[in-house]
Amino acid sequence: MSQTLQSTPRADSFFMPAEFEPHAGTWMLWPQRPDNWRLGGKPAQKAFAAVASAIAQFEPVTMGVKTDQYSNARQMLPSHIRVVEIANNDSWLRDCGPTFVVDGKGGLRGVDWSFNAWGGLFNGLYFPWDLDDAVAQKVLEIERVDRYKAPLVLEGGSIHVDGEGTCITTAECLLSPGRNPDLSKDGIEAHLKNYLNVEKVLWVPRGVFHDETTGHVDNILCYLRPGVVALTWTDDKSDPQYERSAEAYDYLTSQPDAKGRKLEVHKIHQPNPILITDEEAEGVDAADGTLPREAGDRMAASYINFYLCNGGAVIPSFDDPHDAPALETLQKLLPDRRVVSVPAREILLGGGNIHCITQQQPK
Amino acid sequence: MSQTLQSTPRADSFFMPAEFEPHAGTWMLWPQRPDNWRLGGKPAQKAFAAVASAIAQFEPVTMGVKTDQYSNARQMLPSHIRVVEIANNDSWLRDCGPTFVVDGKGGLRGVDWSFNAWGGLFNGLYFPWDLDDAVAQKVLEIERVDRYKAPLVLEGGSIHVDGEGTCITTAECLLSPGRNPDLSKDGIEAHLKNYLNVEKVLWVPRGVFHDETTGHVDNILCYLRPGVVALTWTDDKSDPQYERSAEAYDYLTSQPDAKGRKLEVHKIHQPNPILITDEEAEGVDAADGTLPREAGDRMAASYINFYLCNGGAVIPSFDDPHDAPALETLQKLLPDRRVVSVPAREILLGGGNIHCITQQQPK
Numbered sequence: 001m002s003q004t005l006q007s008t009p010r011a012d013s014f015f016m017p018a019e020f021e022p023h024a025g026t027w028m029l030w031p032q033r034p035d036n037w038r039l040g041g042k043p044a045q046k047a048f049a050a051v052a053s054a055i056a057q058f059e060p061v062t063m064g065v066k067t068d069q070y071s072n073a074r075q076m077l078p079s080h081i082r083v084v085e086i087a088n089n090d091s092w093l094r095d096c097g098p099t100f101v102v103d104g105k106g107g108l109r110g111v112d113w114s115f116n117a118w119g120g121l122f123n124g125l126y127f128p129w130d131l132d133d134a135v136a137q138k139v140l141e142i143e144r145v146d147r148y149k150a151p152l153v154l155e156g157g158s159i160h161v162d163g164e165g166t167c168i169t170t171a172e173c174l175l176s177p178g179r180n181p182d183l184s185k186d187g188i189e190a191h192l193k194n195y196l197n198v199e200k201v202l203w204v205p206r207g208v209f210h211d212e213t214t215g216h217v218d219n220i221l222c223y224l225r226p227g228v229v230a231l232t233w234t235d236d237k238s239d240p241q242y243e244r245s246a247e248a249y250d251y252l253t254s255q256p257d258a259k260g261r262k263l264e265v266h267k268i269h270q271p272n273p274i275l276i277t278d279e280e281a282e283g284v285d286a287a288d289g290t291l292p293r294e295a296g297d298r299m300a301a302s303y304i305n306f307y308l309c310n311g312g313a314v315i316p317s318f319d320d321p322h323d324a325p326a327l328e329t330l331q332k333l334l335p336d337r338r339v340v341s342v343p344a345r346e347i348l349l350g351g352g353n354i355h356c357i358t359q360q361q362p363k
Numbered sequence: 364m365s366q367t368l369q370s371t372p373r374a375d376s377f378f379m380p381a382e383f384e385p386h387a388g389t390w391m392l393w394p395q396r397p398d399n400w401r402l403g404g405k406p407a408q409k410a411f412a413a414v415a416s417a418i419a420q421f422e423p424v425t426m427g428v429k430t431d432q433y434s435n436a437r438q439m440l441p442s443h444i445r446v447v448e449i450a451n452n453d454s455w456l457r458d459c460g461p462t463f464v465v466d467g468k469g470g471l472r473g474v475d476w477s478f479n480a481w482g483g484l485f486n487g488l489y490f491p492w493d494l495d496d497a498v499a500q501k502v503l504e505i506e507r508v509d510r511y512k513a514p515l516v517l518e519g520g521s522i523h524v525d526g527e528g529t530c531i532t533t534a535e536c537l538l539s540p541g542r543n544p545d546l547s548k549d550g551i552e553a554h555l556k557n558y559l560n561v562e563k564v565l566w567v568p569r570g571v572f573h574d575e576t577t578g579h580v581d582n583i584l585c586y587l588r589p590g591v592v593a594l595t596w597t598d599d600k601s602d603p604q605y606e607r608s609a610e611a612y613d614y615l616t617s618q619p620d621a622k623g624r625k626l627e628v629h630k631i632h633q634p635n636p637i638l639i640t641d642e643e644a645e646g647v648d649a650a651d652g653t654l655p656r657e658a659g660d661r662m663a664a665s666y667i668n669f670y671l672c673n674g675g676a677v678i679p680s681f682d683d684p685h686d687a688p689a690l691e692t693l694q695k696l697l698p699d700r701r702v703v704s705v706p707a708r709e710i711l712l713g714g715g716n717i718h719c720i721t722q723q724q725p726k
Contacts, residue, residue, distance in 0.1 A: 001444065067429075067450040070450070074504075079364070079366050080364060082365075082504055084447070084501070084504060084505055085447075085450060087448060138448065141437075141445055
């Protein structure tokens with residue numbers, strides 16, 4: 001029931017709306033793989049359930065789950081959250097799910113990118129990724145939404161759009177050799193323009209320090225509204241993140257967007273460095289081919305990895321002194337939304353955060 | 364997203380509409396288990412795809428499929444048929460799926476019966492049946508339809524309703540010891556009345572000879588419209604089916620329905636006896652606990668096991684001299700529908716037919 005279209009969104013006047021536009025709902029996937037999530041995924045499942053419940057205050061949520069976890073997920077989630085079977089290799093629907101596009105006249109379609117676990121055999125995080133790569137199509141089938149199959153390896157977390165012609169990405173990620181080694185920067189940009197239907201792509205140099213996604217944009221910065229961006233920040237010049245955030249700041253404030261606007265950039269101070277504990281590392285299965293979780297490793301924690309939903313925003317917290325100021329600042333920057341925080345350490349331990357595990361379906 | 368309601372359809376003024384009423388669509392499951400379907404399910408998959416395509420001429424079809432067959436099913440089915448993951452033990456959605464009920468005011472809910480593979484540990488056809496038993500809930504989740512959990516082991520193929528207060532079933536099936544041994548006939552009838560919201564239950568004594576479902580009503584007779592029934596028949600008094608059809612005829616023509624009508628019963632002559640061939644039997648895996656398919660066994664073939672859909676009817680054919688008369692008679696009896704036939708031997712080999720593999724979702 002999902003026809004595969006041979007054209008592009010641009011050719012058909014469809015475009016990706018911004019995340020801050022109204023949603024029909026949110027898609028997520030249920031965590032379970034024991035070589036990424038400690039203790040058989042049980043703490044992560046609680047954290048994902050809390051995120052789903054927080055979002056469900058604002059809009060409908062659908063949780064995709066592998067068959068063997070269906071019953072457990074159904075019982076751990078409140079009944080107003082829809083649970084459907086969607087097999088997957090891991091639970092990052094932002095990255096393996098579809099990018100929905102609209103025509104502004106009620107039309108809805110989906111872009112199905114190629115997914116290779118953030119770098120394929122070059123520097124991907126696990127093998128295989130066949131089930132993840134099929135997730136976008138399965139979501140579109142359930143919703144009876146036609147799809148474009150984009151000839152590009154790309155994850156949803158590596159792009160942000162303002163819905164008015166601008167896409168922001170990072171060169172670190174999109175030009176990394178594990179994704180589209182045969183495409184030039186211009187070639188990749190041409191695909192972004194055709195499949196997101198944007199006029200201008202802003203290439204921030206790098207993402208967050210030690211981010212295993214090779215620097216996804218959605219962990220370092222995000223749009224709050226057209227022309228207004230939030231950026232993860234540190235005042236500590238000795239922190240390896242400082243240089244990354246500073247160069248992003250300099251780049252963003254020097255580049256006009258597709259509408260010729262100068263971007264307004266708000267700094268959100270990052271939490272103090274968060275390291276994997278011995279106990280946390282011990283709870284994860286060792287598995288050949290899967291990125292190990294090692295005690296003492298610094299995680300790529302950022303408040304920016306939050307999710308905008310209808311009338312709300314769901315922000316990660318880390319039991320850190322910076323939690324409260326981040327929440328307060330974001331609430332001020334998003335005066336028309338109710339900003340809520342959800343403890344996210346267990347999500348971070350798997351390599352991402354709230355934005356990485358969610359994907360909006362526009363209205 | 365499917366709330367489980369604590370009341371009953373009857374208490375809430377919901378009822379099961381007849382199959383001949385308008386549908387929103389049809390649900391099916393994809394066959395694959397090699398201990399029931401010969402040659403790894405490949406011939407059956409072709410037959411199911413043909414049934415799905417035939418129905419899709421008339422209304423939307425959704426095919427549920429286990430993860431490992433998703434890609435194959437998606438490619439074997441035309442793109443206008445929706446494919447979703449629904450794990451199952453076998454492919455009889457009529458029997459393990461929900462019974463949809465409506466309130467006549469646009470409300471739609473589902474009854475989730477208990478399923479035990481047609482007889483559980485007493486005389487069920489395979490073990491385990493846990494995935495089948497979860498199918499109804501999963502269908503209702505996908506459709507965001509609230510459910511009633513009925514305290515009764517029952518398959519959809521063991522009931523037919525006219526949507527005007529009458530249910531027809533068979534005593535052979537509903538009173539068999541493998542289903543609800545602790546319930547009396549009156550107790551079972553009370554559940555049917557509460558969950559289908561009918562006033563009268565007609566208890567035909569037996570179903571079709573050698574029917575492994577313990578005599579499902581949907582293989583021996585069906586409603587064409589209120590007060591009008593089609594019945595499988597044979598003129599050969601030496602055929603073990605003769606006595607079964609004759610007693611059903613006598614019963615049906617002697618019992619007024621809920622509206623006080625005398626039923627009009629049309630006989631549809633069955634195909635000649637169809638036996639499993641050596642080649643067919645050899646293609647099926649042997650498995651402990653699964654009903655074996657043995658060469659020479661007579662199959663419970665009947666033209667009655669067809670499916671009514673919006674403006675159509677999809678009838679099984681068996682490459683038998685009775686195919687054409689059955690099609691012609693049913694077309695005359697269903698003048699407002701286009702009656703089409705689909706070769707069904709490969710479905711029959713798995714133990715059922717077109718009605719057994721389909722379930723209507725009312726409009």
